[in-house]
Amino acid sequence: MDLFACCRSRGFDKSQSRQQEAGAPVEKLCGLGIAFKPNKQGTLTVKRLVPGGPAALAGTVESGDALHAIDGVNVIGMEKPQVADLLVGPQGSTVRLRFLRPVGNSTKFVDLELQRQPFTE
Numbered sequence: 001m002d003l004f005a006c007c008r009s010r011g012f013d014k015s016q017s018r019q020q021e022a023g024a025p026v027e028k029l030c031g032l033g034i035a036f037k038p039n040k041q042g043t044l045t046v047k048r049l050v051p052g053g054p055a056a057l058a059g060t061v062e063s064g065d066a067l068h069a070i071d072g073v074n075v076i077g078m079e080k081p082q083v084a085d086l087l088v089g090p091q092g093s094t095v096r097l098r099f100l101r102p103v104g105n106s107t108k109f110v111d112l113e114l115q116r117q118p119f120t121e
Contacts, residue, residue, distance in 0.1 A: 030054075030091045030116040034061060036083075043067065043076060044083060046099075053119040060112050065099035068109070072096065089116050 033053015036044040046065045049056040067075055070086040089095065092115060099110045 028091050028118065029088045030093075030118045031088045032061075032095070032114050032116060033119050033121075034087075036067065039066065044080075050119060050121050053121075054114050054117045058112075058114055060110075060114075061097075061099070062101060065101050065110065067097065068100055069098035070095060091116060091118060 031053075032055045033050035034055045035047045035050065037047040039045045044067045046061055046063050046067070048063060049061060055061040067083070069075060070083070073086060075083050075086065087095065094113050094115055097112045097114065099112070100107050101110045
């Protein structure tokens with residue numbers, strides 16, 4: 001099972017190290033609490049939501065949603081680390097997501113905005 005649990009809160013990364021060296025305030029990178037799994041076509045689909053994470057609390061993301069874009073950037077065929085980098089950001093920042101959602105025998109695009117927040121898994 002290839003479960004890709006991205007969007008976790010991160011305590012530290014290389015960009016933060018550069019911020020510290022430059023004397024800039026360090027921003028904590030946060031995510032959305034969404035675990036993805038690639039489908040047969042390689043599209044990342046929502047496997048589950050982390051309880052208490054921003055996506056679960058918003059109640060707008062559903063298991064089975066297929067991720068298509070992040071902040072207007074098409075992520076179809078993008079490598080997982082690149083997608084994860086687009087999903088994390090400063091605490092309180094907003095991210096726009098576009099999903100393709102199964103609805104009965106068809107699908108529809110769903111555009112959502114979520115706020116990145118710290119959470120634990």
